Structures are given as C-alpha cells and as structure tokens.
Amino acid sequence: MSALAMNETLAIARLGQRGDGVAEAADGQVFVPFALPGETVRAVRDGDRAQIVEILTPSASRIAAICPLFTRCGGCAAQHMGEGLYAEWKRQQVVTALSRAGITTDVAPLVDAHGAGRRRVTFHARRDENGMRVGFMAAKTHDLIEVEACPVLAPGLARAPAVAKLLANRLRASNKPLDIQLTASEAGLDVDIRGHGPAGDSLRRQLTEAAERLDLARLAMHGEIIVERRAPLQLMGKAAVTPAPGGFLQATAEGEATLSRLVLAAVPKAKRVADLFAGCGPFSVRLAERAQVSAYESEKAAILALSRAVNHTQGLKPVTAEARDLFRRPLLEHELNAFDAVVLDPPRAGAEAQIRRLAASQVPVIAYVSCDAGSFARDAALLVAGGYALERVTPVDQFRYSAHIELVGVFRKSAGRK
Numbered sequence: 001m002s003a004l005a006m007n008e009t010l011a012i013a014r015l016g017q018r019g020d021g022v023a024e025a026a027d028g029q030v031f032v033p034f035a036l037p038g039e040t041v042r043a044v045r046d047g048d049r050a051q052i053v054e055i056l057t058p059s060a061s062r063i064a065a066i067c068p069l070f071t072r073c074g075g076c077a078a079q080h081m082g083e084g085l086y087a088e089w090k091r092q093q094v095v096t097a098l099s100r101a102g103i104t105t106d107v108a109p110l111v112d113a114h115g116a117g118r119r120r121v122t123f124h125a126r127r128d129e130n131g132m133r134v135g136f137m138a139a140k141t142h143d144l145i146e147v148e149a150c151p152v153l154a155p156g157l158a159r160a161p162a163v164a165k166l167l168a169n170r171l172r173a174s175n176k177p178l179d180i181q182l183t184a185s186e187a188g189l190d191v192d193i194r195g196h197g198p199a200g201d202s203l204r205r206q207l208t209e210a211a212e213r214l215d216l217a218r219l220a221m222h223g224e225i226i227v228e229r230r231a232p233l234q235l236m237g238k239a240a241v242t243p244a245p246g247g248f249l250q251a252t253a254e255g256e257a258t259l260s261r262l263v264l265a266a267v268p269k270a271k272r273v274a275d276l277f278a279g280c281g282p283f284s285v286r287l288a289e290r291a292q293v294s295a296y297e298s299e300k301a302a303i304l305a306l307s308r309a310v311n312h313t314q315g316l317k318p319v320t321a322e323a324r325d326l327f328r329r330p331l332l333e334h335e336l337n338a339f340d341a342v343v344l345d346p347p348r349a350g351a352e353a354q355i356r357r358l359a360a361s362q363v364p365v366i367a368y369v370s371c372d373a374g375s376f377a378r379d380a381a382l383l384v385a386g387g388y389a390l391e392r393v394t395p396v397d398q399f400r401y402s403a404h405i406e407l408v409g410v411f412r413k414s415a416g417r418k
C-alpha cells in the first residue's frame, strides 16, 4: 500500500469483469474486491483499487463463502455472491463483450455445469525454510496458500492435495518450484509434473515406486510418461479416451457433456462435420454417432488419443483426425465447403485466421465453443460481416466461483449470402 493510501466510504455501483465491486468516485472508477452492488463499504484506497475495512450496508445478495480460504486463495473470485447475482454477472460478461463488438443477440440464461466438480487441478509446490509447501497462488501476489482440501474439486480428486505433497517431497532435492497437475480419471489419479526438468534413471525408479504406493493410474513428467499402471480413461459419449498427459480436458465432466449437448443440438441434420481445435475429441466422438467427422488439432498427442479411441469404439461413423496448425494453416474455403457444419473450440485467443476463411465459406451452420467472450465477440463480428447470423448464444459455467465463462454460439449463413 503506498503512502497515498486513503480511507474512504464507497458506494458500489456494479460488478467488474473479474468480480470486483466497482464504485464511481469523483476521480474515476475504484475496484473493490469482494464488494457487491448496492453495498456501502469503508475501504482503504490506493489509486483505483481499495480493500474493504468494513461493510457498512451489506447487500441482500451476499452469502457466506463455502471455503475458509476464500479471499486469500486466488482460485475463487465469487463465493460471496448469491445465485441470482452470480448467474447474471456471468451472463452479462457475454452480453457486454458482444455489444462492444456491435452485436446484439439474445444471450440465454447461464447454464450451470459444475456437476460433481472440477476433474483437474494444478497445485504449485515450493520449498522454503519451513519445508515443502503445496497449494494455490494467492490473489494478485506470488504468495503460496497451502491447501489441504478444495471444495470445488470432484470427489475423484479428494486425495489430490495429499498426493501432490508426497510427490513434491520426493522431488525436493532439486529445489525447483513445481506445478503438479492431477486429473481424476475412470482408473484413478492421472498426474503430470512440470518444472523439474528431465528425470534420470534413479528418479524414475523412485517415482515409479511412489506411483505404486499412491496407487496412481499414470505418472508423467513434462508430458513424458514415467509409469502407466492403468489407462487413465475419460468416458466421452460411447468412447473411452486416454488423453495425453497434461493434454487439454474440459474442466468438469458436466461442462464437457453440456457443451457437447449444445454442439449436437446446433447441427442436428449434418452428415459431414469438421471439428476444429478438436483436442482429444469429446465433440468428434459424440458427433460421429450420427455424422462423418473430420477432426483437426495442432497437438499430435491429442490426435493420436482421438484416433485410438475411435478405433476401439463400435458403431461410430468414419472419423479422420489430422494434426494441423489452424492459426498458420486454416482450412480454406474449398475445404470448408465440403462440410455441412463446422464445430470449432479454439483456445482463449480465438481463431481469427480460421474465422476469416469461414466467413468467406458457404458452410451452412457453425457451432463456436469459446472460453473467452472477448475473442468470441471479435470473431463473431467477422462472421456476421461475412453473411452469418448469430442465432443464439448460451453461456456455460464450468468454473464455478471464478470469473471464467464458456459459451456456445450458433451461426447460420443467411439465405442468399455468398
């Protein structure tokens, strides 16, 4: 806090994008973490940020946090918001991003896809004078908050904090900060450790023995498998997929099912579908129950995982899977026009190069799954300029209590537009 820090009373007008309360002060906006609209707070101010000292008039929408670490741990931003306020705050992020891009369309109510909880978590591990510490980063600092349990995780990750600590202790000799990613699979915990550097023979033996003792399904370092005791399967539609270690996976099983349901509903009659940014194929394998699918994705390991799963699944229509960098080599119009629907699910940056090609194509329907409302809105404006109508947008919440939001947008080529 600088010498200019001031103590003042602030009236909170609205919620910001990251969940902070926003007050309109005489000299501009002030962001107040954990304050809610309608509240008056006494706060210590430092520039355009302020910390609550006392809530003078609490909002009726304020609820008790479910985790004792809330406000200290950087993992959650919104455990203090009642259900209605929370759902509308998330939905409004999509509405605002679209209206900034000049698009007005109906945005459906938020679909809750938390389900049984997150199926993947990454713990940071660091050794200091008090020993090995394992947990999450604190909000807006480099402090590490030790975590023994996290209520947003799925039951399959109940052991995750203890397992991460044991593994970090095995690697303590290197003194390097580690990221330990644990995923709940059908066969138990699937672990990928990053930050250590390559493992020599002796460390591999120790880690293999640790995996045995901890009954892990698989243990990898930097994506390289040290030991696979059981295939860490994820059930996706009719298929059982073994994702590459550390490979992308939707945050919750319910989120993946919800996004898939919305994608399938958008392309009910399609017979030939392209799945772009396909990952290990959660949409491809479900689409293939009724359509021929061509999947494209830059990660070779994800393409391999998808191909293997398809080869072991009965009753699917043909699926081809190709490793291709769609930023550098987007599908061109003549390739796109072979499909009667395109599904795409790019990373946060969106898919500008691919979208420019889609905008110029004749593909009748596009289902765009996005994890970033800003890049989605930018890409949506390009599709609209190319003659597509944005029919509906459905926001999906699989990162409960965070500021994160996913969505599915459905675009249809307007009749008569070339």
Ligand SMILES: C[S@@+](CC[C@H](N)C(=O)[O-])C[C@H]1O[C@@H](n2cnc3c(N)ncnc32)[C@H](O)[C@@H]1O
Pocket (backbone or CB within 6 Å): 248, 249, 250, 277, 278, 279, 280, 281, 282, 283, 296, 297, 298, 299, 302, 324, 325, 326, 327, 328, 345, 346, 347, 371
């Ligand atoms: C949000 S994930 C979606 C994956 C998959 N659709 C799913 O639901 O699990 C985005 C995917 O895009 C892939 N990707 C990132 N950059 C890419 C690029 N330039 N070209 C092709 N794929 C890319 C990532 O590897 C990742 O699998």
